Amino acid sequence: MLDVAVAYNRYKYLGNEFLTWLWFMMETDRSAFELPEAESTNLEIGNRIVLENHRQNRDETITIKGDGAGLEEGIVALKKGALVVEISLVVKAPEAEWRFQLKGESLNISSLKPPEKSPAEAADDMEQRVLEQVAHAERAADLVHQLYRQFIHRRLSEDWSKTDVPAMTRWIEQSAS
């Protein structure tokens, strides 16, 4: 195996392509996600998305944040060659909504906010509280793993260059116009 630090830097583009693909899939073919709870979860973009463009000696960072913020500037950035480097995701499950941020280069999960509980529902017992928080972390980690797994299998298949890339390019062109 490659040295970890070398592998981290050399392949971090895969994480950014993954987040860009995730946005494309959410906009165009949400039903194709092979989610662990496909029937009950609904994945959406949250209130923050960060894109970076390092093409042609550019060093641009575009941050779109705020509830209800439009993503048009993000599409324009994609058209110029930027990729998504960080995205906020919301899972609108029937029983409750939970959210987190995902970073492309590291696949780190941050600002994971589990569903809110009423004071009556909150666990008093320390062990119970720990187990609940661990379950939320597990759910987010599983979701990221399942989505990335689906992405990397497509990314390494012939379909990537024949089907996915042209479809993503078309989506960017059409959304930007």
Place this chain on the structure above:
Amino acid sequence: MGLLSATMSLARYRVEGRIPDPFLETVRDRLKNNAIREIDNDPAEKSVGWTCFENPFQPDFDSANLVFGTHLVFSLRIDKKQIPAKVLRKHLNMAAAKRLKQTERNSLTKNEKQELRDEVARRLYVRIPATPNLYEVVWNYEEQLLWFFTTQKAANEELESIFAKSFKLSIIRMFPFTEAEMVCDLTDKQKDLLYKAGPTDFQGGAHA
């Protein structure tokens, strides 16, 4: 951003290897052998070690509850002292003046200045209490998964180093390459494609 905070942040690891039996006693011993060392009233600048999740400032691994459901839960504690720059400058200035007077010279060499700086810092570290930082570790031993509840680079590097030293096991951080290579069930052919892959050009097509 810790395990019991309203919002959590975590880095994911895969643990390679197994702990010898008796499992729980071995884990307790190894945590105890690498437990946090108090550095208040001590010239050390930093201390890194394990502590108990429920009682992080007076850890007692013999009585601590380490098992929560199917997970081991404990914490990494990093204690650090920071001397305010202006305080260091003042004490360094005073020490330099004293040294020049004692030696009846007009200036100090570069090496002497560095030695004096280290000496002054050591004296001040004894008087400054360390600031403790706690980061929870949740280890699903059966699944060989470990979550570290911070994404700070320095803290993750400390975790990787002390975990390997304590448990004689390597932990591999999950990021796009390692996640793909180790846990996405790729075939050998897919792995070859992964090694050769290059960035996609969404305006002009894909590499590999």
